[in-house]
Amino acid sequence: MKAWMTGAAAMLAISLVTGCSSSTGSNAEKNAEKETNTPNNTPTKDNAPKDTATSEKLTLKWFVDAPNNYALPGKDKDFIKQAIDEKFNVDLQITHMQLGDDYSNKLNLLIAGGDMPDMFITDGASSNKYILDGVPVDLTNYVTTATMPNYFKWVKEDELKRYQVQDVFKRAPIPFAKQQYISYYVRKDWLDNLGLPMPQTYDDMINVMKAFTEQDPDGNGKPDTFGFTTAGGGTTVSLEWPQYGKNGLYGAFMLQDGQFIDSQSDARIGAVIDDIRKVLDMKIVDPDWFLQKAPENVNKAVSGKAGIVYGASKAFAFDNHPDSIQKRTKEILKDDAATAEKVDWQPFHPFASEGVGSEILPGNAFMFGATTPENKIKRSIEVLDWLASEEGFLLTHYGQEGVHYTREGNQIHINNEAFQKDIVEQGNFTGIYGAFTPDEPEVLGLEKMDPNETDRDREIVKKVKSYKYIASIGGNVAPPTGLDLGAFRAQMRKVVSQMLLEDKDSSKWPEYREELMGKYKGQDIFSSYAEQVSKIQGQTYTFK
Numbered sequence: 001m002k003a004w005m006t007g008a009a010a011m012l013a014i015s016l017v018t019g020c021s022s023s024t025g026s027n028a029e030k031n032a033e034k035e036t037n038t039p040n041n042t043p044t045k046d047n048a049p050k051d052t053a054t055s056e057k058l059t060l061k062w063f064v065d066a067p068n069n070y071a072l073p074g075k076d077k078d079f080i081k082q083a084i085d086e087k088f089n090v091d092l093q094i095t096h097m098q099l100g101d102d103y104s105n106k107l108n109l110l111i112a113g114g115d116m117p118d119m120f121i122t123d124g125a126s127s128n129k130y131i132l133d134g135v136p137v138d139l140t141n142y143v144t145t146a147t148m149p150n151y152f153k154w155v156k157e158d159e160l161k162r163y164q165v166q167d168v169f170k171r172a173p174i175p176f177a178k179q180q181y182i183s184y185y186v187r188k189d190w191l192d193n194l195g196l197p198m199p200q201t202y203d204d205m206i207n208v209m210k211a212f213t214e215q216d217p218d219g220n221g222k223p224d225t226f227g228f229t230t231a232g233g234g235t236t237v238s239l240e241w242p243q244y245g246k247n248g249l250y251g252a253f254m255l256q257d258g259q260f261i262d263s264q265s266d267a268r269i270g271a272v273i274d275d276i277r278k279v280l281d282m283k284i285v286d287p288d289w290f291l292q293k294a295p296e297n298v299n300k301a302v303s304g305k306a307g308i309v310y311g312a313s314k315a316f317a318f319d320n321h322p323d324s325i326q327k328r329t330k331e332i333l334k335d336d337a338a339t340a341e342k343v344d345w346q347p348f349h350p351f352a353s354e355g356v357g358s359e360i361l362p363g364n365a366f367m368f369g370a371t372t373p374e375n376k377i378k379r380s381i382e383v384l385d386w387l388a389s390e391e392g393f394l395l396t397h398y399g400q401e402g403v404h405y406t407r408e409g410n411q412i413h414i415n416n417e418a419f420q421k422d423i424v425e426q427g428n429f430t431g432i433y434g435a436f437t438p439d440e441p442e443v444l445g446l447e448k449m450d451p452n453e454t455d456r457d458r459e460i461v462k463k464v465k466s467y468k469y470i471a472s473i474g475g476n477v478a479p480p481t482g483l484d485l486g487a488f489r490a491q492m493r494k495v496v497s498q499m500l501l502e503d504k505d506s507s508k509w510p511e512y513r514e515e516l517m518g519k520y521k522g523q524d525i526f527s528s529y530a531e532q533v534s535k536i537q538g539q540t541y542t543f544k
Contacts, residue, residue, distance in 0.1 A: 058379050059091045063107055063117035065364060066096040066435045071427030080396055080433045088383050096432050099123055099364065100293075101233070111135060116369040119380045121435075125485055127171045127365040128478045136170045136367040142381050143172045150388040151175065154443055155362070162536065163362045165478030173362030175388060177438035181314045182356045183347035183464045184242070185325065187307040190217035192342075202246050202350040205308070206279060212307035213284040218339075228279075229286035229306035231297040236493045237500055239263065240310040243275035245351040251358030253473045253529070260473070260530035260543045265492050265516060270506030273499045280500075290501065302328045314439075317345040317460060320416070320452035322424050347460055352467045359472040366436075387436045390444050396433040397441075398448070399423055412441065413449045475536040477529040488520045 072078060072094065084092050095117070097103040104126055110116055122130065130136055143160070145152050154175030163173050186208065191198065194215050199205045209227025211217065217225055230240045239252065249263040249272065279285055286306050289297065301309040302325055315321035326345045333340035349356050366384065368377045386392040398405045398412055404419045405412050423430050441448050479485045495512040499505070517523040526543040534541050 055089060055375075055379075057089045057091065058376055059093060060119070060376060060380055060383070061117045062092065062094045062380070063110065063120040064094060064096050064432065064435055065099045065103065065121045066432040067428075068098045070096065070429060070431045072096075072429050072432060073426040077422070077426050078429065079400060080430065083395060084383055084386075087386070088379060090379060090383070092383065094432060096435075111369075116371065118372050118376045119366060119368055119384070121174060121364055121366050123364055124362075124476065125489075127367060128165050129486065130367065131166050131168060131170045132481060135369060137370045137372060137377065139169050139172055139368070142368070142377055143169075147378075147381055148385040148388070150385045150390075150392075154388055154437060159362055162475030163365075165476070166481065171365035171367050174364045174366055174435075175437045176360060176362055176364075177440055178360055179314075179440065179465070180312070180357060180360060180469065181316065181461075181464050182312050182467065183310075183316075183349050185301075185309055185311050185317050185345045185347055187212075187217065188344040188346040189342040190307050193217050193219060198346065199348055199350065202242060205242060205348075205350050206284075209279065209284040209308060210282060213282075217307060218304055224305065226286045226306045227284040228308045229297045229300045230289050230310060231292050231294040232290035232497070233293045234291050235497065237273070237276065237496050241272070241276055242350055243272045243279075245355070246275055247271045250351065250355030250470050251472075253477075254358065254470065255473055255533065255537075255541060258541055260526060260533055260541045262522075262526050262529075262543075264489075264496075265513065265522060265526075267509075267513065269496060269513075270499075270509035273496065273506045273509070276500060277504055290497070298325060301325060303332060304329070311347075314461060314464075315457075317347065318457045319454045322420070322428070347464050349467055354468060355470040356467045358470050361472050361476055384436060387433070390446070393434075393437055393441070393444060394446075396430055396437070397439055399430065410445055411447050411449050414451065416450070416452045473529075473533050473536070475533070477532045479525045480528045483521050483525050483528075485525055488516065488522050488525060491520050492516055492522075 072081075075081060081092055084090065097106060099121075104122075107117075107120060107122065116135075127136075143151070145157070155173055160172060163171065165171070184205070186199065188198065190212060191208065194211050194217055196208060196211060197204075199208045212225055212227040214223075216223070230238060232238065239249075244250075244263060247268045249261075249266060249268060252263055254261040254263060286292075286297070286300055288300070292300075297306075298309060298311075300306050309325070311317065311325065315324050317326045318324045319326055321327060326343065329343045329345065330340045333343065368380065387396060394401065394405070394412065398414060399419055399422065401407060403415070404422060405414050407413070439448075495516070499509060499512070523543070530541045530543040
């Protein structure tokens with residue numbers, strides 16, 4: 001792919017796309033560097049980019065998204081930093097936080113204070129605002145199949161095109177997972193204690209929540225358990241609530257009967273709020289749900305205070321994964337071996353056959369500041385592309401070959417004991433570097449063989465993969481210049497929360513929605529989205 005098209009030509013190309021193109025194909029393969037793997041994945045100067053090996057050493061400052069409970073080890077134990085620094089002649093300095101309000105506030109302070117990171121990751125909405133504010137550099141000459149051949153193994157060219165906003169190419173999507181693992185999880189051992197079957201429907205789920213609250217499912221003789229917990233962060237009634245699905249709202253954005261639908265502000269939100277209000281009045285939901293921030297809700301479930309919680313990761317309830325709800329719950333109960341042995345978090349979803357979410361579109365973006373020196377951008381591009389290569393992927397996800405894993409053909413056999421000691425106990429730091437690519441080795445033709453993965457784990461994956469996802473809207477969308485989606489969402493969250501917690505009914509929703517669509521420009525924003533989607537899909541959608 002040559003330099004990226006911009007302006008009207010780019011938008012015309014986007015409008016003509018009606019389906020998925022093939023992946024990068026032969027051009028990317030011809031341009032790909034031939035990798036040389038050495039024992040332990042230690043890079044040599046023979047396989048370093050030629051223009052890097054002879055250039056000056058650069059300090060690269062990155063600001064990235066990774067869980068707050070991950071940490072970088074000391075330089076002597078950080079073999080990934082050692083490899084990157086040596087291979088690319090850099091001093092890579094990473095600051096990481098979990099995406100959210102705290103992340104955005106910190107990044108905004110750095111930008112405002114003139115200490116902008118050389119590369120930073122942000123969510124889609126924030127990246128659009130940065131573009132409107134003139135913060136990032138144009139990526140036309142930086143992100144191409146020639147400069148990032150490995151990246152295009154993960155992100156298709158048409159996905160990259162559809163991701164662009166404001167008629168410019170100033171953001172690129174982080175390689176994103178295509179497989180989803182959305183599910184609710186329930187304490188099956190509590191169900192067994194009460195003689196209840198696995199919930200299948202919405203009504204089943206509510207009945208289980210009621211039983212978990214009122215019938216002492218853990219048998220400790222205390223009224224200290226609740227049916228369900230989630231996290232509102234003090235601001236939102238999230239899509240984790242099953243009442244959205246009960247009212248036919250299965251994804252954040254939907255296309256139904258020629259209409260573009262924003263599920264969070266749809267006319268059906270009134271019914272959603274009334275249904276949530278019913279379960280709150282039953283007092284079967286963790287009373288701290290609105291103020292607590294993720295992962296406090298999961299911690300509540302781990303500590304035995306709630307029997308149903310929402311999860312969205314493959315290993316969420318695996319037997320031996322260090323962060324899984326299953327393993328952590330067992331560890332808390334380790335002094336009661338008989339009870340710990342029975343712990344069994346199992347997946348279910350009341351809308352498994354109707355829609356548990358929508359198909360994945362690109363989400364978070366990586367960007368470079370408009371004031372970032374070109375040599376630092378180019379060097380960062382080299383590092384980012386290497387992270388997407390087989391060599392970089394293996395090192396940042398599974399560690400060092402011969403130490404943390406062995407390889408037989410395309411099968412990667414994990415040495416969990418070494419991985420636990422050298423990586424997990426050192427802050428789980430591969431999760432920070434590995435945030436640039438999802439843990440989907442099949443993209444590179446590899447297969448992960450984890451000896452700690454049990455038959456129970458595989459059954460969980462099989463069940464969760466069987467759930468139905470509704471079709472995506474086909475491409476990324478952005479508000480027109482001058483319209484503030486952030487202000488709309490802030491007001492939307494405010495009035496939705498007010499309806500639920502203060503008004504305690506939905507009678508004012510038509511009034512609130514009219515103000516959102518008028519004063520806060522929701523009608524203009526989503527009508528524009530409908531127009532953008534119409535071009536992508538090749539048929540007309542409207543918003544009302």
